[in-house]
Amino acid sequence: MEASSIIDIPDDCLIFIFQALDCQADRESFGLTCRRWLHIQNITRLSLQFHCSFSLFNITPSQSNLSVESYHLSRLLTRFSHLQSLSLSGCTELPDSALAQLGSSGHRLQALHLDCCFGITDIGISLIGSSCPNLAVISLYRCLVTDEGLEALACSCPGLRDVNLAYCYLITDGGLRALLRGCRELRAVKISFCRHLSGIGFRDCSQTLAHVDAESCKLEPEGIMAIVSGGGLQYLNISGLSSGLRADGLCSIGEGFCKSLKILNLRMCRTIGDESILSIAKGCPLLKEWNLALCHEVKLPGWESIGRFCNSLEVLHVNRCRNLCDRGIQALRDGCRRLCILHINRAYRTSAIELFKLHRGRVQIREEEVMCVGPDWTCR
Structure with missing residues (x-):
């Protein structure tokens, strides 16, 4: 042998x-x-995270002074030629030209993270589009992308499913509209702190869109209607909405388009009133978690509508709601039969809470310690 x-x-x-x-x-x-x-x-090796990259739980680059040049990326992509996921997050000085190195193996990439790559502009986004046609996930957190870059991305990567545009302050509803029309398989879009977006760019979005994160955006009622227009939304975060929104400005969420909605975050939506609360409570039968912390204009009719109609609700946040009264607590106690967790500020200690604990012993009452600072309550 x-x-x-x-x-x-x-x-x-x-x-x-x-x-x-x-x-x-x-x-x-x-x-x-x-x-x-x-x-x-x-x-x-299918995934690679650059040494200076950061994770979602540690947003400080491990070597803030490390300069990533084109030849660094070229050598790594030559060595690891079958990568499906690449993170260059935290490479703050990475130039557009470095992304030309993706051409040789970019067709295999399905996920690309460029968070805080401040040197990446629309030129780099165009290079990504031409080199990585099979991308499903891209994160451009704090990048200098504009509407032109989003249009190029939508044309080249129609299979995108998850896009993070948080803090991309140069984009407008026009670029968002181009992205949503070109990528009909989108499932998640993050546009938090994009101050120039009203939300109307979501109009006629695909039914596949299930997750929208739009914290601290200046959304208009028409924009909110556009966000939910696809009918497939399961997670919606519009916390910190502009105080100029009318009390009934969120009624559209409960008008038939959000029957699949499971998680809704309205934290710090201070002007939202009982009319919107009633509409959402009646129109979102699958709602499991609802954050109403600092929603000061929700009054007794709102709490009563939650207790009456939110039969699937498991987690409710009512921290620092000024108009949460004993009768409101009683309405929540007598309704919301599936409630498991109630978040409330520790300063709210009344007999109604004690009766709640007595009658609904299986519900966890999670109390936050707060202090009063000026006109609002804040966590200590």
């Missing part, structure tokens, strides 16, 4: 061996055996 060597073992077998390793140390040292095993280790 002829002697065989590592050269005779097919790549598929070596890949199977590598993927069967449970110990992280063994996986990291696998490529030290020989060049062939290093090749196997390289082609099986």
